[in-house]
Amino acid sequence: MPSPAKRVTIREVADAAGLSPAAVSYALRGMQVSEETQERVRKVASELGYEVHPIARALASGRTGMVGILGPSLEDLWQQRLAAEAGRALLARDRFALILDAGGDPERQRLLAAQLRDQQVDGLILSPIDPSDGFWIELADSLAVVSIGDALTGADAAGEVLFDNRTGVTGALEHLHALGHRRIAVLSPPGAPTTDRPAEVLVASESERLGLDVFMVSAAYELEQATDVAREALRSERQPTAAFCFSDSIAYGVYAAARELGLTIPDDLSVIGYDDHPISALLAPPLTSFDWNSDRLIDAAVGMTLAAIEGRRGRRRLVIEPQLQSRGSTAAPRH
Amino acid sequence: MPSPAKRVTIREVADAAGLSPAAVSYALRGMQVSEETQERVRKVASELGYEVHPIARALASGRTGMVGILGPSLEDLWQQRLAAEAGRALLARDRFALILDAGGDPERQRLLAAQLRDQQVDGLILSPIDPSDGFWIELADSLAVVSIGDALTGADAAGEVLFDNRTGVTGALEHLHALGHRRIAVLSPPGAPTTDRPAEVLVASESERLGLDVFMVSAAYELEQATDVAREALRSERQPTAAFCFSDSIAYGVYAAARELGLTIPDDLSVIGYDDHPISALLAPPLTSFDWNSDRLIDAAVGMTLAAIEGRRGRRRLVIEPQLQSRGSTAAPRH
DNA sequence: TCGTTTCAGTGAAGCGGTTCACTTAACCAA
DNA sequence: TTGGTTAAGTGAACCGCTTCACTGAAACGA
Numbered sequence A, B: 001m002p003s004p005a006k007r008v009t010i011r012e013v014a015d016a017a018g019l020s021p022a023a024v025s026y027a028l029r030g031m032q033v034s035e036e037t038q039e040r041v042r043k044v045a046s047e048l049g050y051e052v053h054p055i056a057r058a059l060a061s062g063r064t065g066m067v068g069i070l071g072p073s074l075e076d077l078w079q080q081r082l083a084a085e086a087g088r089a090l091l092a093r094d095r096f097a098l099i100l101d102a103g104g105d106p107e108r109q110r111l112l113a114a115q116l117r118d119q120q121v122d123g124l125i126l127s128p129i130d131p132s133d134g135f136w137i138e139l140a141d142s143l144a145v146v147s148i149g150d151a152l153t154g155a156d157a158a159g160e161v162l163f164d165n166r167t168g169v170t171g172a173l174e175h176l177h178a179l180g181h182r183r184i185a186v187l188s189p190p191g192a193p194t195t196d197r198p199a200e201v202l203v204a205s206e207s208e209r210l211g212l213d214v215f216m217v218s219a220a221y222e223l224e225q226a227t228d229v230a231r232e233a234l235r236s237e238r239q240p241t242a243a244f245c246f247s248d249s250i251a252y253g254v255y256a257a258a259r260e261l262g263l264t265i266p267d268d269l270s271v272i273g274y275d276d277h278p279i280s281a282l283l284a285p286p287l288t289s290f291d292w293n294s295d296r297l298i299d300a301a302v303g304m305t306l307a308a309i310e311g312r313r314g315r316r317r318l319v320i321e322p323q324l325q326s327r328g329s330t331a332a333p334r335h
Numbered sequence C: 001t002c003g004t005t006t007c008a009g010t011g012a013a014g015c016g017g018t019t020c021a022c023t024t025a026a027c028c029a030a
Numbered sequence D: 001t002t003g004g005t006t007a008a009g010t011g012a013a014c015c016g017c018t019t020c021a022c023t024g025a026a027a028c029g030a
Helices: A010-017 A021-028 A035-048 A054-061 A077-092 A106-119 A134-142 A165-179 A199-210 A223-235 A248-260 A278-282 A294-309 B010-017 B021-028 B035-048 B054-061 B077-092 B106-119 B134-142 B165-179 B199-210 B223-235 B248-260 B278-282 B294-309
Strands: A066-071 A096-101 A123-126 A144-148 A159-163 A183-188 A213-218 A242-245 A270-272 A289-291 A317-320 A323-325 B066-071 B096-101 B123-126 B144-148 B159-163 B183-188 B213-218 B242-245 B270-272 B289-291 B317-320 B323-325
Touching: A010 A021, A010 A035, A021 A035, A054 B054, A066 A077, A066 A106, A066 A294, A077 A096, A077 A248, A077 A294, A077 B077, A077 B096, A096 A106, A096 B077, A096 B096, A106 A123, A106 A134, A123 A294, A134 A144, A144 A294, A159 A294, A165 A199, A165 A242, A165 A270, A165 A289, A165 A323, A183 A199, A183 A223, A183 A248, A199 A213, A213 A223, A223 A242, A223 A248, A242 A248, A248 A270, A248 A278, A248 B278, A278 B248, A294 A317, B010 B021, B010 B035, B021 B035, B066 B077, B066 B106, B066 B294, B077 B096, B077 B248, B077 B294, B096 B106, B106 B123, B106 B134, B123 B294, B134 B144, B144 B294, B159 B294, B165 B199, B165 B242, B165 B270, B165 B289, B165 B323, B183 B199, B183 B223, B183 B248, B199 B213, B213 B223, B223 B242, B223 B248, B242 B248, B248 B270, B248 B278, B294 B317
Parallel strands: A066 A096, A066 A123, A123 A144, A144 A159, A159 A317, A183 A213, A183 A242, A242 A270, B066 B096, B066 B123, B123 B144, B144 B159, B159 B317, B183 B213, B183 B242, B242 B270
Antiparallel strands: A289 A323, B289 B323
C-alpha cells in the first residue's frame, strides 16, 4: 500500500514567494518578518498545499509538540478516562498525546518515562507514581512533568494536581462510621495516593480517631486481580461490613467478589469508591464515590504542562477537594 | 525545568569504534557489516550509553515507528479498551501508539487521519469508520491501514478485522424471539457495523424472517446522549419489551434510562449489548452481550498492521464469530 | 550630514541519522 | 597472472526545517 504522498517543502514555498526558506519559516510562525510578508507567505503556502513536516521541525527545533501521558495501568477506568480526555484536550491545542501505560510494573513505568524523555515528548503527564522514587524527581528536572495525584517534593516540577486525600479519607470513614460501620476493609492500589502522607498513615490516624477497626489490603487496578483480593478480604475473619476502595475499578472488583460470595450490597456490605467514574452510577446498586471534578483536574494538568513547555509561568499546584456522592452502595449494616 | 540531557550521537560511537557513522548505523541494525563488527559496535554503543534518536531516524528514513489508533469516540468503553490494549501490544513490539479520537465527528476523524498520514505514522488502526466514504479507500492506498469492523472494499488495505454481524444480529434477535419478545428497539451508533451490509438491512431482513416488530434508533457512544436516546425509545408508543444495542456503552445508557423510568431489567425490559466489556458482567443485572474475543481481534489487527509496515505479507482478513454471553439482562417479557 | 538603531530578510550551518554509489582488499578459478 | 566476484566499509548527499549571525536599507536624532 505504501506510496508516500509527494510533499511540498518549505523550499518550494520560498521560491514561489520569492523569499528565503528562513523567511518562510519565520513567516509561518508569525515571527520576524513583516505582517504583509506573513500574509503573502500564508497565501502561497496554502495555494501550494504546504504543510509543515513535524518530524523535520522536531529535529531542527528539538521540540516535538507531543506530550506523553503515562500511568501505571490503563486497565484502571479512571486512568483510561484521564488519558482519553487529556489526549482530547491536547489535540484541541494542536498537540498530540502519546498515551502509554506500564502494565502495572513500576520498573517499566520508569523505563518508558526515560524513553519518552530522551526521544519524543516535550512534556509528560504522570498519573499515580511512587513519589519516593528519586527517578521522578530527576525526570522533572529535565522535562516538563506534571504529576497527578502525587507531590513531587523537591523537584522543580511543571505542575502538580493533587487530591485532598485527607478530606477524602476522613469523609469516607466518617460516612461509614455515621452509618454504624465499625469493621472496615480499605483496598488501595499499589502506590496509593499520598498527597500529604502515605494513605496508610492517613487511614490509621483517622480510624483511631473514630474508633474504627480498619484493615488495609493492597489491591491491583486490574479487575480480575482486584476481585481476587476483595474475595480474600471479605472472607477474612475480620468480617468487614464495609469496603472503602481507593479506585472505582477496585470497587468493581468488590462488587464482583460480593456477588460470588452471595453478599448483598449494601445490606451485607457497604462499598465506597474513589473516582466516581460515570459507569459507577449505573451499577446496582449505584456506587457511592467521590467526585474529584475531572474536567477541572484534566484542564489544570494540561494547562500546566503547556505552560511549562511554552515557557509561561503560572499556577503550578492545584489541590482538588472531593465531593462525596452518596448513593445506594452504602447503608447501615444489617445486624 | 527543561535542561535537555546531553546526547551521545552516532558520530561519537563511530569515532570510539574507529568506524564511519554509516558502519555504525548498519551495525546497530544488524545489516551490511560483519558479525564481529556488529558485536563490537553494540558494545561500544552501550558503553557510551548511546541510544538512537528516533526523530532523526524518522527524518532520514521516512519511517517513524509509530502507529495511529483512531476511533470515532473514546467515550465508548469498547474503543477505549481497544486503544489501550492495542497500544500495549504495539509497545511490546517496540512501537509507540498515537491514540486519537474524533469526538464523534466524522469530518474530524478524516482530518485527523490525514494529519497522521502526512506526518507521523507508519500505520493506522481504525475502529469503526464509514466505509462508504471514499476517503478511507484512498488513505488505505497511501498508508498501512487496518480497519476494525468495516470492510474497506476496493482498497488495498493492510488488513481488515471484521465482525460476523450476521451471526450477531441473528443471534440476538433469535434469542429475544425465543424468550417471547416481539417488539424490539435496536439502538445503533452512528455508522453502525456493516461488514456484509448495512446494519439496518440486516436487522430488517432478520426481523421479518422472525416476524418481529423491530424499530431502529440512532444513538451515540457518549453515555449521556445514549441515555437520552434510550429514554425516548422506551417511552415511545411502540412499547418495546427489549432493546438490542450495537455497543455495550449504549446498553449502559439504556440501563440508566430504564432506571429513570422505573423499568426493571429484565422484567420490564430485556437488554442485549454487543461488546461484552468486562464491566458489563458487573452491572445489575449482568448484561447479556456478545463476546468477540478481543484478544484475538487486537492481536490480529496489530499483527496485520506491522506485517504491512514491515513488508511481510500475510493474512489480511479475519472475520470474528461472536459468542453470545447470556446473562441476567434478558428474560421472558413479564406480560 | 553622519553615526547609530531598527527592521526585514538572507545564508548557511546544523539537528542526528540513513542510504546510495563507490572503493578496497581478499579470495577464487582458469 | 589475471580478471571477476564478493564482503566489508566509506563518503557524502540528503531528509525538511530552525536558528544564529549577519547584511543592507531605511529611519532617526543631533
